[in-house]
Amino acid sequence: MRDAAPTTIYLKDYTPFGFLVDSVHLTFDLAAHATRVTSRIAFRPNPEASDKTFFLHGEELKLIRASIDGVEISPVVTDKGLTADAPDAPFIWEAEVEIDPGNNTALEGLYMSNGMYCTQCEAEGFRKITFYPDRPDVMSTFTVRINGDLPVLLSNGNPSGKGEGWAEWTDPWPKPAYLFALVAGELIAHPGQFTTMSGRDVELNLWVRPGDEGKCAFGMEALKKSMKWDEDVYGREYDLDVFNIVAVDDFNMGAMENKGLNIFNSSAVLASPETSTDLNFERIEAIIAHEYFHNWTGNRITCRDWFQLCLKEGLTVFRDAQFTSDMRSAPVKRIHDAIDLRARQFPEDNGPLSHPVRPESFQEINNFYTATVYEKGAEVIGMLKRLVGDDAYAKALDLYFDRHDGQACTIEDWIKVFEDTTGRDLTQFKRWYSQSGTPRVTVTEDWNDGTYTLTLAQRTDPTPGQSEKLPQVIPVAVGLLGPNGDEVRGTEVLELTEAEQSFQFAGLAAKPVASILRDFSAPVILEHDHTDAGRAFLLAHDTDPFNRWQAGRSLAEDTLLRMILEDATPGADYLDGILAVLRDGELDPAYRALMLGLPTQSELAAALHDRGATPDPMTIWTAVETLRQATAQHVQDLLPRLHSETLIDASFGPDADQAGKRALGGAALALTARLDGGARAAEEYSASGNMTQQLSALSCLLRAGKGETELAAFYDQWKHDRLVMDKWFGLQVAMASPDETADIARTLTEHPDFNWKNPNRFRSVMGALAMNHAGFHRADGAGYALLADWLIQLDPVNPQTTARMCSAFQTWKRYDANRQELIRAQMTRIAETPELSRDTTEMVSRILDA
Numbered sequence: 001m002r003d004a005a006p007t008t009i010y011l012k013d014y015t016p017f018g019f020l021v022d023s024v025h026l027t028f029d030l031a032a033h034a035t036r037v038t039s040r041i042a043f044r045p046n047p048e049a050s051d052k053t054f055f056l057h058g059e060e061l062k063l064i065r066a067s068i069d070g071v072e073i074s075p076v077v078t079d080k081g082l083t084a085d086a087p088d089a090p091f092i093w094e095a096e097v098e099i100d101p102g103n104n105t106a107l108e109g110l111y112m113s114n115g116m117y118c119t120q121c122e123a124e125g126f127r128k129i130t131f132y133p134d135r136p137d138v139m140s141t142f143t144v145r146i147n148g149d150l151p152v153l154l155s156n157g158n159p160s161g162k163g164e165g166w167a168e169w170t171d172p173w174p175k176p177a178y179l180f181a182l183v184a185g186e187l188i189a190h191p192g193q194f195t196t197m198s199g200r201d202v203e204l205n206l207w208v209r210p211g212d213e214g215k216c217a218f219g220m221e222a223l224k225k226s227m228k229w230d231e232d233v234y235g236r237e238y239d240l241d242v243f244n245i246v247a248v249d250d251f252n253m254g255a256m257e258n259k260g261l262n263i264f265n266s267s268a269v270l271a272s273p274e275t276s277t278d279l280n281f282e283r284i285e286a287i288i289a290h291e292y293f294h295n296w297t298g299n300r301i302t303c304r305d306w307f308q309l310c311l312k313e314g315l316t317v318f319r320d321a322q323f324t325s326d327m328r329s330a331p332v333k334r335i336h337d338a339i340d341l342r343a344r345q346f347p348e349d350n351g352p353l354s355h356p357v358r359p360e361s362f363q364e365i366n367n368f369y370t371a372t373v374y375e376k377g378a379e380v381i382g383m384l385k386r387l388v389g390d391d392a393y394a395k396a397l398d399l400y401f402d403r404h405d406g407q408a409c410t411i412e413d414w415i416k417v418f419e420d421t422t423g424r425d426l427t428q429f430k431r432w433y434s435q436s437g438t439p440r441v442t443v444t445e446d447w448n449d450g451t452y453t454l455t456l457a458q459r460t461d462p463t464p465g466q467s468e469k470l471p472q473v474i475p476v477a478v479g480l481l482g483p484n485g486d487e488v489r490g491t492e493v494l495e496l497t498e499a500e501q502s503f504q505f506a507g508l509a510a511k512p513v514a515s516i517l518r519d520f521s522a523p524v525i526l527e528h529d530h531t532d533a534g535r536a537f538l539l540a541h542d543t544d545p546f547n548r549w550q551a552g553r554s555l556a557e558d559t560l561l562r563m564i565l566e567d568a569t570p571g572a573d574y575l576d577g578i579l580a581v582l583r584d585g586e587l588d589p590a591y592r593a594l595m596l597g598l599p600t601q602s603e604l605a606a607a608l609h610d611r612g613a614t615p616d617p618m619t620i621w622t623a624v625e626t627l628r629q630a631t632a633q634h635v636q637d638l639l640p641r642l643h644s645e646t647l648i649d650a651s652f653g654p655d656a657d658q659a660g661k662r663a664l665g666g667a668a669l670a671l672t673a674r675l676d677g678g679a680r681a682a683e684e685y686s687a688s689g690n691m692t693q694q695l696s697a698l699s700c701l702l703r704a705g706k707g708e709t710e711l712a713a714f715y716d717q718w719k720h721d722r723l724v725m726d727k728w729f730g731l732q733v734a735m736a737s738p739d740e741t742a743d744i745a746r747t748l749t750e751h752p753d754f755n756w757k758n759p760n761r762f763r764s765v766m767g768a769l770a771m772n773h774a775g776f777h778r779a780d781g782a783g784y785a786l787l788a789d790w791l792i793q794l795d796p797v798n799p800q801t802t803a804r805m806c807s808a809f810q811t812w813k814r815y816d817a818n819r820q821e822l823i824r825a826q827m828t829r830i831a832e833t834p835e836l837s838r839d840t841t842e843m844v845s846r847i848l849d850a
């Protein structure tokens, strides 16, 4: 319901709750439309709090009765919660409420998905289950009894009792309410087992709906690897007798780290070679690790308040990235992360939704589960590690776990363990948490008599609410190459702390070529005016794999910008450089495949905007198509070799080696399709035995304007599998030509399988529409109008997913006056919708106001 005046919550207003909770007992009597929740909670006054108001959050609850120490009371109830008179001594609160999970389409609190009960409480969903101080700094042990005639009844912690139609669970570890979970349904277990480093046996289960049993093995293995890795690398052992994971079809996000009972979007856990792509496998492995790692970074040590979200999310993303680097290829993972950061976080950081890694205010916290909090938050930890070194990082983490186990902490606590470990003053470093916007680092070079001087300057453009920016601590990893390509100075980390700073390298025999920001050592935009020849040199010789890839990427971007701005033809340095890399059979196929990638069209639009030009989506699209065609022709003679080099004899494995070969094979197929009109792709489509190859062949056909038969065959083959059908929907929109995108998307929304209340299905079409740059930005505004129509329709049903998708409009100020007007009109239409949710209201007003 729309608040008359939306309230803004501020970090600076934090005060502790007036009471502590010693124990929580919950009883659930499950019924689809009238679930009873009975709570028995032991409170006592908090000596550390001055405000002793006894306010319990509660939303959409029907209060049946409430009592304090056995005496019935009639509290004052509003749509936000209740207030009662509480004694200034320990007391027992009891309440009974009724809720309606069967009508909970927002997928927050207790809801139903395909006949199964499940919960999502982070951030503030527990208040839709019962009256409670629903804030992360209130921690307690929980005992949960579930009464219901479903075969599987799960909650957090260890099982403590079970009978016909009931089960009881006890979680011995104090936790905030956002980590509460309950699942009940007809589920099948894929079991597993893990013995911890101290020799304790843990029973593992991956619970799925009947029919999905064949998609569990990979996730179970990923879980075991994660458990082992956290012991080996961080010394962190699991702390319960059981660990359960449940796959749910209707879920707003990827997954949730509820204590001992992780709940996953089925797209983030179910996998099989026939139905999942290599990227799906990699993502699933990473998300399982992520949620598991939260057991220590998030659950054992949690957040004091939601402004500290990056404390658990930034750190846990950083940890899952380390895990993926160890399981697969470290350079490939680093390149994927840089691509992702630039595609998702940079537009956020440099547009109307810009906010610090630790925000200082919000209206709806669900709107701050962002790439900035998660991915930039992880980058900040990577920088910290690079600055203090690996040993100090390990010591600081040990101290963090020792000192703060069982607590709800802040970024100040986090920084303090690094200061105490290293003796370093991190006051300036902390600006990474408070200053929004992406720093830009510009490079000037000087060569004089054997001394090379590198001058780095930093600046950050103003962002909403922050007009003045101060210099940040930027670790810039640099190496120097000699004229014949040898490395004359190995990587060292320069600490840029001033607005401008010079670094000298003396005693060099010849003017070096600098490789700057190696390994993407900071989440900044590097402005280095290299010539094409300079970049081609780095592409051929850089010893840092990230920067070697980056040289190719920058060369591609420069070429594309010249094609767009000056009508130039594709640059020879780019084409020859790429050919040389592709030809190098010593290089990892995955890495060669990445070398063929281009900046996204949206990134090119941002780059044009940075240069003072107004991006035209069609011109950008044409330039990319032209460069692709030119690349295909240029590497034509090599394509047969690439096809044979990437053939795999062995049976399918989701490992990095096979995945890399398929990635390169798929990239080669896409180039081939530009030369043979899709003939080879049609053959490979029929021959493909796994989803990666099936989908990549189908993409080539659709891109070539073909594939109608294959698309229909694909539908018949997979119509029973909802995760594959999401791909079928998404691919058609992603591969559509610019003028057809909106119409294809609209037609798909009329398809009987377009179950728009399912977030995965909604996103498969609407997310793909927003991502198809030239299609979404069609000059007549058809893409904008279609998305707005659907956001308005979804908002009353599922505000969280609606609000997240509003970010499709965040870059609107880059474009021409006509497009801006069209977007403004659609956003205004959304904003003026009666009863618009608080979530969507906040997003649209932030995008419009800036």
Ligand code: ARG
Residues within 6 Å of the ligand: 122, 123, 252, 253, 255, 256, 257, 290, 291, 313, 365, 366, 369, 800
């Ligand atoms: N903590 C979860 C994760 O990182 C994300 C849950 C976010 N949910 C939400 N409704 N905002 O894995």
Ligand code: ZN
Residues within 6 Å of the ligand: 290, 294, 312, 313, 316
């Ligand atoms: Zn997380």
